[in-house]
Amino acid sequence: MMEEYYKEIENEYKKIDLKWLNLHYKTSVGVVIFAFFVECVIGILMYYTDEISTTIPIYLVKFLIVPCVFNLFCIIINNQVLQSKLIKQESKIYITSLTYVLICFVLFTAHNTFTALYFIFALPILLTTIYGNYRLTTITAVSSMLALAVSELFTKWDVDKESIWGDGIRMGNFLISIFVLIAFSAVCMVVIHFEREKNVASMQKEMERYKLQKKLQIDELTGIYNRIGFRNAIRDMEEDDSDNTYIFVMIDIDNFKILNDTLGHVTGDHCLIKFGEILKNNGEGAIPFRYGGDEFGILFKNYILEDVVGVCKKIQRDFASIRIDKREGLPLTVSIGIAKYSNSMAPSALIINTDKALYESKIVKNTITIFKES
Structure with missing residues (x-):
């Protein structure tokens, strides 16, 4: 960068x-x-x-x-x-x-x-x-x-x-x-x-100013973008009047509170760090960020829906394969919601739609749901 x-x-x-x-x-x-x-x-x-x-x-x-x-x-x-x-x-x-x-x-x-x-x-x-x-x-x-x-x-x-x-x-x-x-x-x-x-x-x-600006946008624990970085990415998306397409993904780690309560916050933080690395390694050109707590998101640019779903499935597999000490009986899974963005849509509507899809996934857990207009 x-x-x-x-x-x-x-x-x-x-x-x-x-x-x-x-x-x-x-x-x-x-x-x-x-x-x-x-x-x-x-x-x-x-x-x-x-x-x-x-x-x-x-x-x-x-x-x-x-x-x-x-x-x-x-x-x-x-x-x-x-x-x-x-x-x-x-x-x-x-x-x-x-x-x-x-x-x-x-x-x-x-x-x-x-x-x-x-x-x-x-x-x-x-x-x-x-x-x-x-x-x-x-x-x-x-x-x-x-x-x-x-x-x-x-x-x-x-x-x-x-x-x-x-x-x-x-x-x-x-x-x-x-x-x-x-x-x-x-x-x-x-x-x-x-x-x-x-x-x-x-x-x-200028480089020092840029470093400081980037530092303010980075989540200290996971090393990916935080909510400030997310807002900037959403602003750039909203101001983009070209033919670029955007797909927004929200991810929630299943049973994370149980993991934190049973294995401790150190293990929980280690889990978040590992998941941040998985997000950075998947989706070339996409912007991963930590939305808050155990909720994460990815903004995909110029991806088709099938490819986004493929990336999400790989994220699920990679997360399920990591090793965290003393995690017996606590499977590492994530629930994922996906929604498309259109130029006529308000960014807040995109977030709401993705959140609705995530909510449906969280009911079943370890599921990917694509938002569909009712």
Whole structure:
């Protein structure tokens, strides 16, 4: 149960990561669209200020159409990856992060005459911190710095760009930007460290709360659910609006008071413990609980009636076969009542119907009775 609950928490974290992944992708789309409009505005300004050193068609192709088409292609590929059911979520996160780096590389290469664009590479790094993955952030940071270095040192898309090797100021800006990105990446790692510590502490608190909640639902003597656990199971059943079917079983140990009075409460408790073990070992997926005293119950989910009756018969056989010291003359038998649940039925009606069937069984003893509407 603890492992299942832990997996549930992990799945919730994955859902949050998935929401952020979709926002991560939309941010990439937003950057591409925003960059397109900025490029249009800058092109118009440069045209009216005679800053364009080439023909208008070449300018449009080189600084507007080619970068936008390439980035649009990246966005389309990224979208196909996100829609694919064959690719794991972790791989999608890596691909989306690195695609954003590639988009920044294209934008910077096309417009690296603007030194302010040095720090566009900080955005892909920043967006990975939410995932809390050191490896992802490190790979994205290294990729961003490599993309910046390749664009600045080895690529000359704009003929008006000053060579970094012959411009001391540009070389200084480049080195400063690399150091700033390194420092920024280090800060992101610190943020991830504390974010992960917070998540671990939160998960530990949640697990402790879950353990306490489960402890309150467990009968201390038999180790199966108590009446609190039973009420929670009935509540879940009532709130279930799917096609699941439920069958409720109530069980009463025959002659238990005589056993207690003649052999003592220690023997009686031992008998209850053994019976609790029998209930736990029968009915996979069913919920056993101690209703009170020597009365027990089982809530079966998606069982057919014949299978429930078969489980009940096995419970009778298993209980009759156990050995309790000094029980001579006291056969260990149980009486059982069974009733079906329907979505239109109140849970209290289900309990009443099952109790009626149990009452009929207790008259004869060691009998299984199925409730039937009169």
